[in-house]
Ligand SMILES: *[C@@H]1O[C@H](CO)[C@@H](O)[C@H](O)[C@H]1NC(C)=O
Ligand SMILES: *[C@@H]1O[C@H](CO)[C@@H](O)[C@H](O)[C@H]1NC(C)=O
């Protein structure tokens with residue numbers, strides 16, 4: 410008898426365990442960091458490489474600027490994954506940071522997302538602290554203050570999206586919104602990636618201003634396909650080139666959100682496709698996927714309902730009184746049932762007392 414009841418407990422335990430494992434916890438990588446300085450607890454969130462250091466007077470992290478050809482990186486310690494959980498969920502994110510750059514001919518600043526295998530402490534003179542010859546799947550949003558002919562740069566005041574190379578796939582002229590990246594003025598930037606529409610948007614403005622509606626630059630890209638399940642690190646990187654350009658970061662805020670994979674909508678702007686044919690096939694397949702997933706969810710839900718009923722029955726069998734449920738009990742008339750239950754409730758303490 411005791412063997413039977415302990416096996417019931419065991420079964421309930423396994424069912425609960427199964428249910429908990431089926432819905433894993435979501436990662437929360439959000440952070441909001443400001444007022445940097447040597448006394449701030451920077452190292453909890455960030456690792457500094459190269460010449461990057463906290464500066465007390467400006468309450469900032471100076472990524473580069475300790476002299477000519479200085480370079481540094483500020484990297485978030487915790488990697489993120491743009492595909493998470495089961496069922497698969499795509500991760501959208503928003504980055505906001507405040508910065509300033511001074512001096513001419515510096516290379517500028519870049520927000521980067523790099524694979525965890527990226528050699529973070531190696532600098533070989535690459536522009537904005539990036540490595541040149543490394544074959545890495547990285548994303549960089551460059552705030553470039555140097556017209557580098559080698560990369561076909563637009564001018565010495567532009568924002569660009571780079572994928573695995575410092576030759577930008579999309580650029581935008583910062584002069585056209587009447588801002589100057591390296592004026593020494595504090596600026597802020599918003600970088601948003603929407604996993605549903607697969608659009609990366611970059612906005613730039615003066616400190617204190619509101620986030621604009623229209624982005625300075627927008628690019629269609631499927632980041633979750635680029636890295637698949639690989640963990641990536643977020644960072645800000647800068648190099649001063651042959652100049653004394655100082656690059657300071659005053660705050661950095663990051664928020665991520667997840668959206669179930671089957672909730673894909675069609676891209677907002679089909680004209681921005683890089684690879685039109687491939688993308689159309691994907692949209693079609695996503696619809697089939699969607700139907701399959703709804704079916705799977707229904708079957709799963711049905712299964713869960715059955716398991717739930719099972720659990721309730723077991724729990725009832727364990728806790729719901731000692732009297733076994735027999736066909737005789739079930740045959741009792743409704744009027745009699747009330748009386749019988751009352752009697753058995755009165756009887757019980759006496760019976761127990763007798764024992
Ligand atoms: C994520 O963590 C931050 C602080 O680290 C917190 O403010 C935020 O509410 C959390 N978000 C969720 C969805 O749990
Ligand atoms: C800094 O962060 C570490 C790691 O979380 C923690 O152990 C330490 O107490 C913190 N120090 C201060 C001064 O907040």
Ligand SMILES: *[C@@H]1O[C@H](CO)[C@@H](O)[C@H](O)[C@H]1NC(C)=O
Nearest residue numbers: 563564582583584585586587
């Ligand atoms: C960038 O914008 C400025 C101001 O509108 C303009 O004078 C300049 O020619 C533009 N540069 C390029 C390369 O388009």
Ligand SMILES: *[C@@H]1O[C@H](CO)[C@@H](O)[C@H](O)[C@H]1NC(C)=O
Nearest residue numbers: 477478513514650651652653
């Ligand atoms: C750096 O700039 C100085 C003056 O602007 C120039 O004389 C020197 O040749 C430059 N060095 C390199 C390596 O480009």
